[in-house]
Amino acid sequence: MDGDVLALRGISKTFGAVAALTDVDLDVAPGEVVAVVGDNGAGKSTLVKILAGVHPPDAGTITFGSGRVVISGPADAHRLGIATVFQDLALCENLDVVGNLFLGREPRGLRLDEVAMEVRSWELLGRLSANIPSVRVPVAALSGGQRQTVAIARSLLADPRVVLLDEPTAALGVAQTAEVLNLIRRLRDRGLGVIMVSHNMADVKAVADRVAVLRLGRNNGVFAAGEVTQEDIIAAITGAADNAAPGRTASASGPAEPPSGRTASARAGTESPPGRTASARDDREPRRAEEGSRP
Amino acid sequence: MDGDVLALRGISKTFGAVAALTDVDLDVAPGEVVAVVGDNGAGKSTLVKILAGVHPPDAGTITFGSGRVVISGPADAHRLGIATVFQDLALCENLDVVGNLFLGREPRGLRLDEVAMEVRSWELLGRLSANIPSVRVPVAALSGGQRQTVAIARSLLADPRVVLLDEPTAALGVAQTAEVLNLIRRLRDRGLGVIMVSHNMADVKAVADRVAVLRLGRNNGVFAAGEVTQEDIIAAITGAADNAAPGRTASASGPAEPPSGRTASARAGTESPPGRTASARDDREPRRAEEGSRP
Amino acid sequence: MTELRTRPAPAPPPGGLRAAARTTLDRVRGGDLGVLPVVAGLAVIWTVFQSLNPIFLSSTNLVNLTLESASVGVISLGVVCVLLVGQIDLSVGSISGLSAAVMAVLYVDRGLPAVVAVPAAVLLGCVIGWVYGQIFNRFGVPSFVITLAGLLGLLGVHLWLLGPKGAVNLPFDSGLVRFAQLAFVPPWLSYTLVVVAAAGLFASGHAHARARRAASLPAVSTRWLLARSVLLLAGLGAAVHYLNRTRGVGWMFVLFLALVLALHYVLSRTRYGRAVYAVGGNAEAARRAGIDVRRVYTSAFVLGTTLAAVGGVLAAARLAAVNQSSGGGDVNLNAIAAAVIGGTSLFGGRGTAFAALLGVLVIQSISSGLTLLNLDSSFRFMVTGAVLLLAVGVDSVARRSRASHGRA
Amino acid sequence: MTELRTRPAPAPPPGGLRAAARTTLDRVRGGDLGVLPVVAGLAVIWTVFQSLNPIFLSSTNLVNLTLESASVGVISLGVVCVLLVGQIDLSVGSISGLSAAVMAVLYVDRGLPAVVAVPAAVLLGCVIGWVYGQIFNRFGVPSFVITLAGLLGLLGVHLWLLGPKGAVNLPFDSGLVRFAQLAFVPPWLSYTLVVVAAAGLFASGHAHARARRAASLPAVSTRWLLARSVLLLAGLGAAVHYLNRTRGVGWMFVLFLALVLALHYVLSRTRYGRAVYAVGGNAEAARRAGIDVRRVYTSAFVLGTTLAAVGGVLAAARLAAVNQSSGGGDVNLNAIAAAVIGGTSLFGGRGTAFAALLGVLVIQSISSGLTLLNLDSSFRFMVTGAVLLLAVGVDSVARRSRASHGRA
Amino acid sequence: EPPGGGGGPGAGAKVAFLMPDIASTRYELYDAPLFKARMKRLCPSCEVLYQNADADAAKQQQQADSMIAQGVKVIVIDPVDSAAAATIVRAARAQNIPIIAYDRPIPAVRADYYVSFDNERIGALIAGSLVDRLRETKAEGGVLIVNGSPTDAAAGLIKKGVHSAVDPSGFEVLAEYDTPGWQPSKAQEWVSGQIAKFPGRIAGVVAANDGTGGGAIAAFKAANVKVPPVSGNDAELAAVQRIVAGDQYNTISKPIRIVAEAAADVAHGFLRGERPPARATLFDTPSQLFTPTVVTRENVAKELLGPGGPLKAGQVCTAPYKAACDALGIR
Ligand SMILES: Nc1ncnc2c1ncn2[C@@H]1O[C@H](COP(=O)(O)OP(=O)(O)OP(=O)(O)O)[C@@H](O)[C@H]1O
Numbered sequence A, B: 001m002d003g004d005v006l007a008l009r010g011i012s013k014t015f016g017a018v019a020a021l022t023d024v025d026l027d028v029a030p031g032e033v034v035a036v037v038g039d040n041g042a043g044k045s046t047l048v049k050i051l052a053g054v055h056p057p058d059a060g061t062i063t064f065g066s067g068r069v070v071i072s073g074p075a076d077a078h079r080l081g082i083a084t085v086f087q088d089l090a091l092c093e094n095l096d097v098v099g100n101l102f103l104g105r106e107p108r109g110l111r112l113d114e115v116a117m118e119v120r121s122w123e124l125l126g127r128l129s130a131n132i133p134s135v136r137v138p139v140a141a142l143s144g145g146q147r148q149t150v151a152i153a154r155s156l157l158a159d160p161r162v163v164l165l166d167e168p169t170a171a172l173g174v175a176q177t178a179e180v181l182n183l184i185r186r187l188r189d190r191g192l193g194v195i196m197v198s199h200n201m202a203d204v205k206a207v208a209d210r211v212a213v214l215r216l217g218r219n220n221g222v223f224a225a226g227e228v229t230q231e232d233i234i235a236a237i238t239g240a241a242d243n244a245a246p247g248r249t250a251s252a253s254g255p256a257e258p259p260s261g262r263t264a265s266a267r268a269g270t271e272s273p274p275g276r277t278a279s280a281r282d283d284r285e286p287r288r289a290e291e292g293s294r295p
Numbered sequence C, D: 001m002t003e004l005r006t007r008p009a010p011a012p013p014p015g016g017l018r019a020a021a022r023t024t025l026d027r028v029r030g031g032d033l034g035v036l037p038v039v040a041g042l043a044v045i046w047t048v049f050q051s052l053n054p055i056f057l058s059s060t061n062l063v064n065l066t067l068e069s070a071s072v073g074v075i076s077l078g079v080v081c082v083l084l085v086g087q088i089d090l091s092v093g094s095i096s097g098l099s100a101a102v103m104a105v106l107y108v109d110r111g112l113p114a115v116v117a118v119p120a121a122v123l124l125g126c127v128i129g130w131v132y133g134q135i136f137n138r139f140g141v142p143s144f145v146i147t148l149a150g151l152l153g154l155l156g157v158h159l160w161l162l163g164p165k166g167a168v169n170l171p172f173d174s175g176l177v178r179f180a181q182l183a184f185v186p187p188w189l190s191y192t193l194v195v196v197a198a199a200g201l202f203a204s205g206h207a208h209a210r211a212r213r214a215a216s217l218p219a220v221s222t223r224w225l226l227a228r229s230v231l232l233l234a235g236l237g238a239a240v241h242y243l244n245r246t247r248g249v250g251w252m253f254v255l256f257l258a259l260v261l262a263l264h265y266v267l268s269r270t271r272y273g274r275a276v277y278a279v280g281g282n283a284e285a286a287r288r289a290g291i292d293v294r295r296v297y298t299s300a301f302v303l304g305t306t307l308a309a310v311g312g313v314l315a316a317a318r319l320a321a322v323n324q325s326s327g328g329g330d331v332n333l334n335a336i337a338a339a340v341i342g343g344t345s346l347f348g349g350r351g352t353a354f355a356a357l358l359g360v361l362v363i364q365s366i367s368s369g370l371t372l373l374n375l376d377s378s379f380r381f382m383v384t385g386a387v388l389l390l391a392v393g394v395d396s397v398a399r400r401s402r403a404s405h406g407r408a
Numbered sequence E: 001e002p003p004g005g006g007g008g009p010g011a012g013a014k015v016a017f018l019m020p021d022i023a024s025t026r027y028e029l030y031d032a033p034l035f036k037a038r039m040k041r042l043c044p045s046c047e048v049l050y051q052n053a054d055a056d057a058a059k060q061q062q063q064a065d066s067m068i069a070q071g072v073k074v075i076v077i078d079p080v081d082s083a084a085a086a087t088i089v090r091a092a093r094a095q096n097i098p099i100i101a102y103d104r105p106i107p108a109v110r111a112d113y114y115v116s117f118d119n120e121r122i123g124a125l126i127a128g129s130l131v132d133r134l135r136e137t138k139a140e141g142g143v144l145i146v147n148g149s150p151t152d153a154a155a156g157l158i159k160k161g162v163h164s165a166v167d168p169s170g171f172e173v174l175a176e177y178d179t180p181g182w183q184p185s186k187a188q189e190w191v192s193g194q195i196a197k198f199p200g201r202i203a204g205v206v207a208a209n210d211g212t213g214g215g216a217i218a219a220f221k222a223a224n225v226k227v228p229p230v231s232g233n234d235a236e237l238a239a240v241q242r243i244v245a246g247d248q249y250n251t252i253s254k255p256i257r258i259v260a261e262a263a264a265d266v267a268h269g270f271l272r273g274e275r276p277p278a279r280a281t282l283f284d285t286p287s288q289l290f291t292p293t294v295v296t297r298e299n300v301a302k303e304l305l306g307p308g309g310p311l312k313a314g315q316v317c318t319a320p321y322k323a324a325c326d327a328l329g330i331r
């Protein structure tokens, strides 16, 4: 895939006995919004963190622009022009809004130009329809949505080439969500690559060009957003469409018709707690429930 | 409103110079799901926290069942049978999933019955279609959605009379969301009162019986979910329908037609940062932007 | 994975030793090393000192080491409790000195029996912790400051109490002093205790595994449990045998071990212990879960000060005297450092009762190893610092690999 | 509120003194009391001691107080830096002693000029901090343990350096000793400095307010700025006048104040300061923001040890001697306690440079007040503890009300 | 000094009495009360301001400054650090306040007077007495030396004295230890280690004070080994009890009463504007030096428990020591 701003090949990452990502590929072209979707714990945030330099990958290669890169820390990612909104926001609660927005990107100089920074903060927050009483309160005093707005505003400060958004609208109100979706479209129009993780199919359909599905830490299909139905995506997410991903054997035994179809089976499961979670999967390193070790 | 399990009257709460809630009323009947909606920073979480005993209200009365109560701490709320899922989840990251689920509600006895607790944990999590590799990993190692599932499962442990859910599905996948909505319906059917805070209109429409709108910390209308359109609710949230709430003068000057209508005006705002945020509101104690105090 | 949990198939019990070994290996690869790194650090210290002076690992010297560890170890155990809830107690040294003074004054000067004097001293410790808790909960003064004030104020009370005498001898033939200096577990009993410990470990593990299997949860195999118990039996047995070649295992050390085990039980198996970790990990979350956070704080302070008082009494009994410098010097720093070296976090929520045991063994091993080298004080200090850093460095490097595996 | 921010109307400048007063009142109601509570605690101490002995607030004694505060104050300033990033330095006392010893050996024994000896001693402090930083960053050993090892190891080096001599006198007529003991700011210059400070406060505030108004941000009124500066002028002027009635303001104290102001500037107005707070508040978030967290840690350790070295040199100069106990005793505890008492959090991310100033004034006031009361050591310790608790209690109660207003 | 009103010359004056530490009990226990009592007799309206520096030279400087601020007329100082005390002498000089060095000299700067026994001499005495005892009993083996705190100047002087007696004695120094903070428990731990290292070879222990001596004795008791002769210093009650019981070999009785009262006399002389006569000159300072006495089981009754002695038989002969007292004929 030539012309990609970002291309991942064979990315793997394990945390102890949990294989969070196995052999994942992903491509983003300039001016493209790629939605990464998947069930809870599918490895979406892990993927974002690897790109942002938070975790080093255990295996796999990352190509950025024209060359292979090693992202060994967040500073590397920033240097490459990758801006990230983390799912857990990663704000410093003891700093005020301005402090958080400009953290690590304060204008150089002997003395911080607080006035310019404050003006720019209002501007950025205004662009996102933010609803913040003052930019001089510590972030600890903000509501969940207000914090998320701050985190998103942060990512716009530098002049990124790729923006990673991990569930950026989860805590946002209706107006703010619309604003962020607009923003994503504007970023795309400016030729940036955007990766957006989301559980909200409506949001995905609204802005994504392509939809990459992760399932149990593996690729489970990439769809062109315009050509796929919401049901297909959901099927890929929940595993009913496992065969949509080449090289995977269908391993799911539960019904996959969301939402109500799964309820019964889930409840049935409560009668007999699982042995080892991974015992039914034979095509990947098992994610084993740890031995019943007592703390 | 007779027969309410929970009735709030005139609840107010200020944080320093910020009036988070002003004179808010809310009623929940048994077997009723009340959705609380509002913009970011509208005071929804503050309301939930007051009911959960996290913050004491500055003014107002709470009636629970047949009598007035004073909820002076979370323990009081638990005693009354109020279970809460907080927006920030309030989990102990150093404890494992079982530890968090049973925190403060461990079965009595000289020795914790870890086996029974683990069995019950799998059962609860199974009910929510949770996707958790092991219940013996510290919560710090879980993904955002996995944590939220844990927090929701927590609230089902005791036998609550009222359940407060602050954006319970924000981080959940499609299947888990459906499961939680199902769960809410089941709780309602068992005669519990449920208060659900959400930004997701689809979720609200799916389960709520009534929709209470907060705006700028004040009531801005209560709607029967069956009789109101999504647009009406959004109008009430964003303030375009201020006149829907008695006693309020329309103070909003921006266009309120979401989502794209707000964009232009929001961007217009960036050209001139605001003076004091509250200067345009004359019907409530002003939320003043603090003086430009430097840290 | 829902589809997995829905399978009604019961979990097959993992297959014996090999599976257990694999689990253990998995854990090590995953960075979950438990106390192993500290033990490795300890091994480094022991090797170094043994090579410098072969008396270091002699039975006599190890008996000394156990006895010297007991009093600071007990104090450190209290510090672990306080650190676990994210607070600190700088006054454990002063409390230990004060309680020793109270005990001595009651026992020697007033002539009260030990069964009155000792509980009175311990009770005093208890009351001090309660007062700390009240001040902390009511006024929100940082525990650093409260206990700093305690450090100074209680030292004053201690001096005032000893007052004109300055120092009090505990008679060498009193039961208290004999307990601390000359009371050793008879060999037959020491071996019996080892067997009981191993059997207890097996029994509790087995019962737990059976319960898990009954609930169709995965459980460790009986063979692994057996192997573990045999390992414990062999290790403890050898250690006891070696100590028994001279004086044997001191009752004071047994008391310390018993306290460690008791605290371990409380912290890991009871509601209260869960609450302690929760408060240390996230006090606000614990409060929202309905835990009476204030009571947990108070109880942690009380545990800290009470154990400090017990440690003070033991130290006095071992020295057979109480004077103005009792509980002074580096008792404070050693007790806190032992807890930290053993892996307790200063930020709360992380650590176990075994931290006190391992930490105090590290500190006392260094100290004991140095007494056998005839060094100037200046070099003595330098070597202490260097060895400490080395021992904890081993631990930290191992833990760091653990953190990089995502288990901070 | 979007609709509000979209209004293009420029912010009306708030109306003069009354508005400013209201803002201040709002803040107080909102619990944002700044340093007021510590100052109140200090006032309590001063009142108590003055009523017990009228010499306490005499000009002579206050001059003594300022001079005695300087060396521990400088060390405490370094501790603030380390605490701000959420770490601790237990070795500041040892470092101050070692740097004093190095300085004395170079200056007196080797006969090097002070301009060589003093920088060499300070550089040594710097290097020690760098080593701490490397060990911390590379091996992840907790700073408590690293600096505990430093506390011991550096004490060893200190003793070894002084060797059999034990103590070194600094000549009384050396510039260093004269600076610390006899150098006072001439009255005219002291008043000039006060005026410059007040004018500077006004000028910087005015420039800032103008810039804000130019950017249509709300700004404080000129009248309020003027009032603030006049208040400072009057307060400082009165203090300086009172001190000038006897010896005046010591240059050493001026140096301390200058360091406080410099550090305040660095912490509150520079990128570096922002990074320090960020790392202390949430190191992982700071890392993700691209801040080189390791460098921040190292720099904080270096600041801590360097300032400790400077403090040690000042203490030696004031005492005109260096001995084995230089930097020992309660230097360590006092320096850390001063930072905490002044409001620096042990958990990182909270505190200002002024914490060191206020905290050390509290501690030295108690100490100085007690020397004026003719007490036995035992009562002296008790009173110290009680007064400390009282002074910090005032602060904590005020802050608690602040936390209950939602600004923890 | 202008002659004061009603109470004679110097009436109503303040006298500073600055002591170095509380590691040794004597300052609070004997020196300060005895000095105060004597001053009270000599000058009823005078006030003695007692301060203890807790082994911190900087704190002692602060205390001296504050005394000067309070307008004391004479300063009696037992310096924490002889070198550092020079600053204090100078500060006092600048205000024309006479300064009396007490117990420890201030060699660097001339004080106005020096009243003391000398710590180096004490070290020589305790070690010499112990060595004599070892020769007497034809003991085999070597000695351990337990010094005082490595950061205490006085401990350094004692150490020097001890070596002056032990080194030429022919008894090997098996090992030597500077006890951090004079802590008995540290001494105990160290001696325990030496017992393991030199089994049966320890003929005696020279301990620099009674506390560390007690620690050494406890170490032998705990190792279930016969306690060899152990020295001490300070004659604190607990040590006297151990001597009576035969656990400790010797200690030093300093004639603190005499020294304290001599200091008070000199101070009073300065208050009256006199220049008290010198009995000797040390470090260029007019001095009065007193010799301490070694106390062993033989002379304990006479030196310490006699009429006017610092201790009463009743204090020493508590229940556990009754039998031992009786054996020595103490009642
Ligand atoms: N502890 C606090 N201290 C100060 N201000 C606070 C605090 N908590 C909330 N606020 C303020 O109160 C207002 C309401 O906050 P709240 O969290 O209730 O909003 P919300 O409706 O839950 O918003 P969201 O949808 O973003 O979660 C916000 O402006 C917020 O800044």
Ligand SMILES: Nc1ncnc2c1ncn2[C@@H]1O[C@H](COP(=O)(O)OP(=O)(O)OP(=O)(O)O)[C@@H](O)[C@H]1O
Residues within 6 Å of the ligand: A015, A016, A018, A019, A020, A038, A039, A040, A041, A042, A043, A044, A045, A046, A047, A087, B133, B140, B141, B142, B143, B144, B145, B146, B171, B172, B173, C405, C406, C407
């Ligand atoms: N630091 C960690 N240590 C151990 N396990 C981890 C860690 N971070 C993530 N995991 C595990 O890796 C898996 C993938 O997590 P990840 O956060 O990437 O999921 P996600 O797709 O973002 O889910 P969600 O939609 O819930 O946010 C999960 O099973 C999680 O438990």
Ligand SMILES: [Mg+2]
Residues within 6 Å of the ligand: A044, A045, A046, A087, A166, B143, B144, B145
């Ligand atoms: Mg995620």
Ligand SMILES: [Mg+2]
Residues within 6 Å of the ligand: A143, A144, A145, B044, B045, B046, B087, B166
């Ligand atoms: Mg909220």
